[in-house]
Each structure stands twice: as structure tokens, then as C-alpha cells.
Amino acid sequence: MGIAQAEHDDRHVIVVHQWEDHYADYESYFDHSAGPVSYIVTPVGSGSVPSTAARVVTVEKTSDLAVMRETVADLADRFGRPRGIVALKENVLPVVTALRAEFGAAGRRAEDLHHFLYKDTMIAKAREIGVPIPxxxxxxxxxxxxxxxxxxxxxxxxxxxxxxxxxxxxxxxxxxxxxxxxxxxxxxxxxFVPHPIIVVDGVWLGDRHGPWRMSRYLENCLSFRHGTPLGFVEIDDAAVNAAMGEFLDKLLPGLCAEPYVYHLEAFMVPGEVPSFVFLEIGSRVGGAETPFLWREVHGFDLMAVECQLQLGIEPADLPTPELSTEDVAGYLLMPAPSRRPCRVVAAKSMLGPGGPYAEKVLTPGGVIPRSEAYYEHVGGRFRFRGATTAGVEASITKVAAEFELETVPFDGTDA
Incomplete structure (x- = not known):
């Protein structure tokens, strides 16, 4: 049966999944026993799909529209046209928005997300709203x-x-x-703007703030691509957070009238009261260790909210901007010494007093693959929590200086 004849199945959900680790807890977001939940995955992500999935289809690249269209059509033939197509990584959203429109699935369309995905339109929108831009x-x-x-x-x-x-x-x-x-x-x-880059992750409810947290990078994402460790720590300075709240009050309502999860980057200009210059914003959950930190330190699942929104469900009972804990969270990503894929020869665990509360470090013999999930497959991933920004930053700096990793290039075959 072709897709033109397939009927909607109000229970069928398709998830596009690219992670090896459990960045999202899909089984708590969708009742897999109440209706079919099918998955389209990359080879790296195939091992972390719930065992209750109705079907799992592996594709080489989720960004290939022709392959994805054929895969969704096959799943629709089998389970009925999907009520939603969920994708939690930004790189696949251009394809997914096209598929939602084509298959009549819930969720935002290309025109809704264009100014979140394309930086020229994004900058034009920020200029129209009236916030400072480079x-x-x-x-x-x-x-x-x-x-x-x-x-x-x-x-x-x-x-x-x-x-x-x-x-x-x-x-x-x-x-x-x-x-x-x-x-x-x-x-x-x-x-070039010579000021620190800060990050805000949170939920905008259409007319008011949901929970949000402000952080700053130690180094930056561009430097990480060139071999520099990337640190990230939440900011506990009340005055700085208050100034950011005023910036958000101006920016967020002008970007979307409906609730959305956001990941904002901006430059922080120092002063008696800091000011901010817009860099970019995504309508998605922040990357790297952000989903883990929010669940494990703050007791709140941003991915769950994003899944609800992608199914056209307005989230209910969200906490106020103040989360359940005052703990400061942070993470550290260490680059891989060799071009990926590479094999780990030696690695040092950093768990223990003064170190991270969680880490992902491969043991000798493990392979760091090439993957569309760029910040997942790195030399080492570490998560921190503590009472103050200064304390967490000190722990991150110590681990970055002391971590040891040795890798060799890997061509996919064993010698």
C-alpha cells in the first residue's frame, strides 16, 4: 500500500535517533505498549534504541532526504501514517520538517524553524527585534x-x-x-567580538519564562574543533542572571509566539552591569552534556518537553524559572588526539574527590567513531556539580590538565 492510501494511526510515532548514549529517555516520553514507536537510526545509534521499538531502520545519513522519505514511507505502510516525526538533533531538522509536511505529521514546519536554522535569517530576526548583534x-x-x-x-x-x-x-x-x-x-x-561566550538553555512558554539556566564556555566550540578542551559552567552570579533575564524578555517573545525549548549563545560585554550581544539561537535542547546535567543535577528533562512540542502537545505543569536545586552544573569535553575514527590505546579515569560525578571515557581497545553526533564521540566526556561556579570551574580546569588519553588512527579493520 502506498503512502497516498495509508491512513493516520494516532498512535504511530517515528523517532529519528543518532546517539549511542541515552541523551533522551524515549520510553518515558512515549508509551511503546500503547502504539507503535518506530526508529530511524544511524549505525552509531542503533544500539541505544529501546527494546520495545516497533521497528528499527538503520540509514547511513539521516540528512539524506531521499533515503529518509523512502524509509518513512515504508514505516507508514507498515504502521500507518505517523502522527509525529520526532528529531532531537538540530542537523536533521531541515529534513524532518519537510517530511512532516509531506506525511501530514504534527510538529513545526520549515517556515516555523527557518529563522532558528539559518543564520542569515536568524541575524535579521534579531536585528528586527532590536537586540545588539555583531x-x-x-x-x-x-x-x-x-x-x-x-x-x-x-x-x-x-x-x-x-x-x-x-x-x-x-x-x-x-x-x-x-x-x-x-x-x-x-x-x-x-x-569578531572579543568577549566571553555565554549560553542560556531553557523553555519559553509563549508569554512567560519556564525554567532556564545561564552558563559560560571555558574556551569555545570553535577552539574545540581545533583540539582545545571545551569546558562549560553555570553562572551563579545573581546580578549577571538578572541582566540576562532582561535580555531574554526582549528577545524570546519576538522569535516565536508559541512555547519552545531554546539554546541561546551570546557574547557577554563586561561592565558594572553586563550587557549582551546576540550570537545565535536554536529551537532545541542544548547539545553535549546539557540533557544529562538538567536531568541529573536539576531534576528536569528538557528532552521530554521538546518531544511534547514536536508532537503538537503544549507542556503542562512546568516549574518556574527556579529549578529544584541550587547546585551549579558543568561539563568538560576533551578532544580526541587522532582524527576520528581512532582506537584508544590508553585512557585515565578522572572519577574521585574533586573530579566529575560522571564520565564517559573509553577503555583501551575502544573506538571513537566518526559520527553525526559530533560532541558525543570525543576523547572524554565529564559532568560536574558543586556549590559555586568557582568551585565547579576549578574542578573542570584540574581534570582538563590531568586527563590522559592516547589514541591511534583506525581504519575499521583489526591489524
Missing amino acids: ETADVANHGDLTAFAAEHGWPVVIKPTRGSASEGVRLLHSPADVESVVFDRPMLVQA
Whole structure:
């Protein structure tokens, strides 16, 4: 039976899943016994699907629209047209929004998420709302790039208009760097902002704040791609959080009139009262260890809220912006020494007094794979909690300095 003849099954949910670890607790979000929940997974994610899944289909790339369309059609033939197609990673949302429209599934469409997914439109929206933004321009060639830098100064940041995890982002220091830029996709350039990058993860309820937490990076995501450890720690300074609350009050209502989960990045400009410059925002749960920290430290599951919203269900009984614990949370990602995939030769556990409360470090012989889940498969993942920002930051810094990992390139075969 073709999809044109298939009927909706109000129980059938399709989940697009790319993680090896349990970033999302799907069995608590969907009653797998009440109706079919089918999964489309990448090879790396195939081992972490609930055993109660109605069907699991593995594809090489969830970003391949043609393959995904055929896979969803096959699942719809078997279980009925899905009431929802759920995807919790940003990189697959352009494909999933197209499939929702094509198969009549619940959830936001491409036009709803365009200004959250495409950085040129995102910056234009922030400018329209009236929050501070870096000087920004679309660039199509080396001449455009050189002219922008001549006007606004070096260094500049060039990035694809679409992408996540800092893929394709470069910091250009001088005219000598320009010729190495390849314009193989839509690009934009921004003036460099020499201030710390902060992060806010939370829920906006359409007319008021749900829970949110403000953090700052120790280093940054771009540096991590070039081999620098990436730390992240929540901010316990009441004045800084109050200033961010005012920034959010202006920004969030202008981006979407409906409830949404968000991951905001901004520059924090120091001052007696800090101010903020918009960098980017996603309508999704923050990446890396964020879902774990919210569940384990704050007792709140952001992924559960995002799943409800993707099924067209407005979340109920959410806590106020103050979460259930005053503990400060943080994480550390250590890069892999070799290009992925690589095999671990030696690794050091960092659990113990003064260290993380949880870690993911492969034992010797384990393989760090190449994966669409970029921040999952790294040299080491560590989660921290403590009474103060300063205390958690000190623990992160200590682990980053003392962690030991040795890897060798791996071609997929055993010698």
C-alpha cells in the first residue's frame, strides 16, 4: 500500500535517533505498549534504541532526504501514517520538517524553524527585534570578504548560513587567510567580538519564562574543533542572571509566539552591569552534556518537553524559572588526539574527590567513531556539580590538565 492510501494511526510515532548514549529517555516520553514507536537510526545509534521499538531502520545519513522519505514511507505502510516525526538533533531538522509536511505529521514546519536554522535569517530576526548583534553581511566571494574586513577590521569570522557544532566556521586574522576560503555554500561574515561566550538553555512558554539556566564556555566550540578542551559552567552570579533575564524578555517573545525549548549563545560585554550581544539561537535542547546535567543535577528533562512540542502537545505543569536545586552544573569535553575514527590505546579515569560525578571515557581497545553526533564521540566526556561556579570551574580546569588519553588512527579493520 502506498503512502497516498495509508491512513493516520494516532498512535504511530517515528523517532529519528543518532546517539549511542541515552541523551533522551524515549520510553518515558512515549508509551511503546500503547502504539507503535518506530526508529530511524544511524549505525552509531542503533544500539541505544529501546527494546520495545516497533521497528528499527538503520540509514547511513539521516540528512539524506531521499533515503529518509523512502524509509518513512515504508514505516507508514507498515504502521500507518505517523502522527509525529520526532528529531532531537538540530542537523536533521531541515529534513524532518519537510517530511512532516509531506506525511501530514504534527510538529513545526520549515517556515516555523527557518529563522532558528539559518543564520542569515536568524541575524535579521534579531536585528528586527532590536537586540545588539555583531556587524554581519552575506558574502559570495573573496572580494566581498575583503571589503567587509576593510570596513570593520580584522579578525573576522566566516561561517556557513546553515550548520551546527561550529562546522565550517573559521576565524580569519588577515588578508593572507582570505584565499583559502571556499565558497561552496551560502556564507556570512561577522566582525569578531572579543568577549566571553555565554549560553542560556531553557523553555519559553509563549508569554512567560519556564525554567532556564545561564552558563559560560571555558574556551569555545570553535577552539574545540581545533583540539582545545571545551569546558562549560553555570553562572551563579545573581546580578549577571538578572541582566540576562532582561535580555531574554526582549528577545524570546519576538522569535516565536508559541512555547519552545531554546539554546541561546551570546557574547557577554563586561561592565558594572553586563550587557549582551546576540550570537545565535536554536529551537532545541542544548547539545553535549546539557540533557544529562538538567536531568541529573536539576531534576528536569528538557528532552521530554521538546518531544511534547514536536508532537503538537503544549507542556503542562512546568516549574518556574527556579529549578529544584541550587547546585551549579558543568561539563568538560576533551578532544580526541587522532582524527576520528581512532582506537584508544590508553585512557585515565578522572572519577574521585574533586573530579566529575560522571564520565564517559573509553577503555583501551575502544573506538571513537566518526559520527553525526559530533560532541558525543570525543576523547572524554565529564559532568560536574558543586556549590559555586568557582568551585565547579576549578574542578573542570584540574581534570582538563590531568586527563590522559592516547589514541591511534583506525581504519575499521583489526591489524
